Every structure is written in structure tokens, then in C-alpha cells.
Amino acid sequence: MMNEIPKSLSPSARVLMGPGPSPTAPSVYEALSKPTLGHLDPEFLVVMDEIRDMQRVVMGTQNELTMPMSGTGSAGMETCLVNLIQPGDKVLVGVNGVFGTRMAEVARRAGALVTEAKSEWGRAVDPLALREAAGGGEYKLLCVVHAETSTGVLQDVAPMRTLADELGAMLLLDCVTSVGGLRVSLDEWGVDAAYSGTQKCLGCPPGLSPISFSARAQEALSARTEAVQSWYLDLSMIANYWGSERSYHHTAPINMLYGLHEALRLVLEEGIDAREQRHRLHSRALVAGLEAMGIAPRVPVGERLPPLTAVSVPDGVEDAAVRSHLLEHHNLEIGGGLGPMKGNTWRIGLMGAGACRENVELCLRALHDAMTAQGSAPAREGVDAAGAVYAG
């Protein structure tokens, strides 16, 4: 089974330009390895309070119930759904990629009666199509993906709030690939529940999921007549650990929380608007470079998610071979497509510390090299076109 004890790890220092994990900032690495405190140590309780305060700013909310869950983004998704849904509740989900699909599935497992409004992958969800799918009924919950990591689509939230009001529904938003890279304003937008992940624009390794519940969502939680089906994700208990009671629920992932603390600090030091500008600038430069190489974006210009650019693999180019070449020869990771986009789409992330000119240029040069090695050399390298964006 095992012949000898494996050696200590020495992972390659990849340039992470896939759909996440994104590059971890040096000070976040440092934070991860600071001395472990007990989960009820008075010093650690201060760390928790600071994380909550910073998370509120980064998510644009004053919601009391705001904290990171002890699992990845999918755990945050499940947390929002199982705490708000009781068996038989009606839930409407906008589905235009993997994560809308997943929300519908998780909601069904929580006993909801789910209506899926399916839109084309690579496009935003059309509020009219959602309204039509709703069929005029009342709903407990409307679920929409703000930033579809599987397709690189950014959803306009305002029409979703309008629709939710028509349906009498709370609004749940997947913000996994927007928080930390774009200004997210849960309170202003009227979002009732939202979840994110640490390994995207926050620039912290995967493992935690920042979530937030509005007062209305918190009331719905209090009004439940049945226990939340997941004990591990039951916010009515977890809130007593993050709140003033400090009741033990599970042992918090201390060192990961150190990492998130530092990652949130970096966002606030840079400023949320400056950070959004940076993500938008480098995304524009990347797209200009790719287009110059004949690599076309999959998403119409008004619906693109700056931190994650989805492009079509050019005809005659083999997806997997190019990605292997990038990894082996340039230490560069980009993502492939999922579902109907598998084999025909690349997903290129510029998130957190990774949203920088150096990465844009590396990616363009490396793609040129990889396609050349495949015998499909693009006419141009793309770096000049990107440079023109930087030159303004």
C-alpha cells in the first residue's frame, strides 16, 4: 500500500490564472503559519470580531449575521439554502452555469419545490425569462448567481430584487467570484443571503466561505418550525459562537481564519473601488490581447465578469494539450470549461494578487508559445494590444 514515507512537500510556485484558487499574497502565507490559538482564547475572539467587521465592509453590509463558514464556497451555498428552506418551500433558481445548477440541486436536497429558469451558458439570466418561469406564484426564495465562475458572466442584481419583491421572495446571491474583486453592496442591493469563497478575488487559499444574512433572513431562520437539516451548517447555533455568547459549536479553523483576516486587510488597505478598477483594467488588457490573437471572448461585453474571462478555444487547437504545455513550460495554470463548455472554452482568472500586468503578459506570451508548439500559431502575440490598453 505504501512502500516508504512520502517526503515533505515542495510544490511548484505556479502562476494561478484558472478559476481559483488564485495566487496567495505573501503576507497571507505568513498569516497562515502564525501560532495557533485556542478557539475560545480571548485573543482569538478579537480576531473573530475583526474578521466580521472587515467582512461586513467587503460585502457592503451591516448585517449582524455575517461570518465565514468553516468550509469552501459550496459549504456557504449549502448553508444559505438549508437554513432558509423548510421542506415544501417554493424556490426559483436562475440557472446559467454550474453554480445555478448546483443551487437548484442543493435546494432540492433541502426539500424545496424548485423551479429552474434555464438560460444560455455564457449569458446573464434574463429577468423576463425568470418572471415567466415563476408563473405568477409566490416564492420563498429567488436564487441567482452574481458572478458565474463556470462561464465568466456577471449578473445585474437590481432587476432580481425587483422580481423577488414581486414574488414575495427573499433574494439569495452567489458572490463567490465577485467579493474582493468588485464592489459588492448587499444592503444597497437588498440581498437577503449571500456567500463567497476565500480562494477567488480575496486571494486566500480555499477552505472558508464568507456568508451574510439580512435581518429578514435571520427572522426566517428564527421562525423555522423544523431543525436545520445540517447540524454542521446550522446558523442558529453558529451565530452563538460568533456572537457575544461564544458558545462552542465546532472548533474553528484557526489558521485559515488568520489567512482570511490578512486577505481582508489587504482588500481594505487597497480600497474596494481601487481593487475593482485594478481587476477591470487588467481584464480589459487581457481581452484585448486575446482578441488580437484571434481568441474570442464567450460572453457579450456588457455581461463579462472582470476577474474571470471565458474564451473560445480556437478551431483546430486542442484544449488539454495547450493547458498542459502552459503548466509544464510556463508554470502557468488556466482553467478549462465545464459542462457544455468542456473542451471548447478556457477560463482565465485575474483575481486578487493575480490581477496584474505581469500575469496578463505572461499569459498572452505563454498561450502564443503553446499554440505555436501545437502548430496553430496565432498571427500576433497579443502583448502589444494589451499594452495599448495600459497606455490608455
Added chain:
Amino acid sequence: MMNEIPKSLSPSARVLMGPGPSPTAPSVYEALSKPTLGHLDPEFLVVMDEIRDMQRVVMGTQNELTMPMSGTGSAGMETCLVNLIQPGDKVLVGVNGVFGTRMAEVARRAGALVTEAKSEWGRAVDPLALREAAGGGEYKLLCVVHAETSTGVLQDVAPMRTLADELGAMLLLDCVTSVGGLRVSLDEWGVDAAYSGTQKCLGCPPGLSPISFSARAQEALSARTEAVQSWYLDLSMIANYWGSERSYHHTAPINMLYGLHEALRLVLEEGIDAREQRHRLHSRALVAGLEAMGIAPRVPVGERLPPLTAVSVPDGVEDAAVRSHLLEHHNLEIGGGLGPMKGNTWRIGLMGAGACRENVELCLRALHDAMTAQGSAPAREGVDAAGAVYAG
């Protein structure tokens, strides 16, 4: 809400002698901050394979379905229960502390018909009492805590397997505070499902839960007629990521897995038997020292859990004041009691890197100092009595 951006963290280097988290070894800290790889990077797939192989050795199993879950020990508990239970299944739980109580609660939330066989806290579960509670029926699952972290009790597993066979049941074992500190032999013991945590005897920060399912448990999973209620913890999908398919399910917590990889390496380098001997030796010395100070163990000698010693707070001594004194004046954390043991019990952990003579002596001296400061000075310091154990 927040006046200024918090500073980067500088947590105190505590001596962690509570019920977990335990001290993190220096090389585990280093591992946590190694370069983040993508969750499908070929290099990372090797890391996963090595973790599985090492986890099998440390848990004493050749089970195919063996891997760490992306959550803390309680997520591992919920994983085992929700994957094995379908609504209406009969489950028998031995309850002699917080974690048996929790298993019963999680099983009920999964729709099980739960029978709780309650035993005294601080004692092992009596197989006769369990058999009586079972009332002669057939059961899907018998759940028992191997190492009760809330009371410091170690459970003998063999009679539980015998009973499970009588009931036609699978056997589920909580090994949170035994794996990495004691020899755990799932295959030899006939355990069908088990979970642990990283922050106890494995000496890695909290955040992951190593689990294992026997072939029989895996068959029960395959034979399910309803989807697992938790999507995040659904082993039928997660097995496809840890198995040869490498299908994306959720983004693995990369850097935490580096930490677990190193922690498992340290266990194997030391050797499981040597590690158990070390945990047993220092526990004996600690108990001898405490008894010399008039601080009595809560658990009869044959049922004690070496990595975690529960003792009675002596009459006239105030629990919270002593623990605050230890933290403030000696940088030392020990644990208080839970449930009926709150306020009257201390839980002192000697786990992983923390199971050493230096910590035993620090704890005895610091407790003497804290009780003296409270006006309840013990007659002796306890270090000599501990030294006698070390002298053989």
C-alpha cells in the same frame, strides 16, 4: 462599525494543553504556507494520493474510501451519518458525553429513528446497557465514541463490534481524539465508518476531518434510494474527486491539506506504536503529578484516554479564575468542562507535539502557581511525582 483597518495579526505563542487545538509542529506551519497549487494540478493529485495512503496507515485500514473531508471533525461526523442513514433507519447511539449526544442529534436530523443508550459522563459505555437499550431489534447503525473529548474516556471497541453483529448493524466510531495518538485499527476492529479531526493528536490546525468507510459502508452508500441530504458532504460525489476520475466537486482546501500531509508524515516517521507510548507515558506522569497535588482524575484508571486527562476542580477553587491565570501568567491553555462537567472539571490535553515532559512540568507548576494565587495552594507542586514516573 469599523474605525480603522485592523493590524496584521501577532497571536501569542500559547502552550496549547486544552482539548484541542493542540500545538502545531514547526514543519506543519511551514507546510501550511507552501505555494498554493490548483486543485486539479497533477502535482496536487500526487499530494492527495500520498495523504490517502498515509491516512490509511494511521487509521489502520485498507479501505478504498479514505480521505479527509473539507471541514472540521463535526463535518466528518455529519458525513458519516448522512451518507449511511436514510429516513426511517434505526440507529443506536452510545451516549456518555458531548459527542455521543451530538451523533444522536445529527442522526435525528438525517431522519433516523434514534435510540440513545445513556451512560454516566466520565465512564465508558457499558455494552450490556447498550444491548438492553437496543431492545432486541435490528439496527442499521451502532454509533460509539472511541475517545470522548468531552470527558477523557477511552472506549473498548471489541464488545461494540460483537453487539453490532448481534443487531445486524454497521459500526460507526468517533476517533477524533485517538487517531495519531493511539493505534487505531479500523480493519482489525471491524469498524464500518470512522472520522477524526486534524487538531488533536495529529497536531495540525483544525479544519479537516479524516474519514474512512469500509466496503460494507460503501455498499450501503451505493444502495441508497435517496440522494444524500447534504450535497457538500455527499461521498458518492467526493469519492470521484479523490478517486481516479478526479471529477471536480468543490475546491479542495489546498494549504490545509499540505498541513495534514506533513502532520501524517510526522506520525509515520515517529511510528504509531512509539507515538502511542509517548502519549501514554506523559499522560501517566501528568496524572501522577496532579494526584500529588490533590487534583483527582474524573475517569477510572482502566477507561482513561491518554491524550486527554479530565480532573475534578478541587473544592474551593474557582475554575475560570485558574484558567485565566494560566493563560495570562503562563501563556498556557487548559480546557474547562462541558455540560454537567462545566465549572467542576478541567480537561488537560497532551496531544501530538504537545505530549512532552516540558509541557507536563509547565502545567503542574503553573497550576500550583494559579491555585496559590487563589489562596488554595496545594501541599506539593506535583513535578516530583511526575519525575518519578519518568524515572520508571
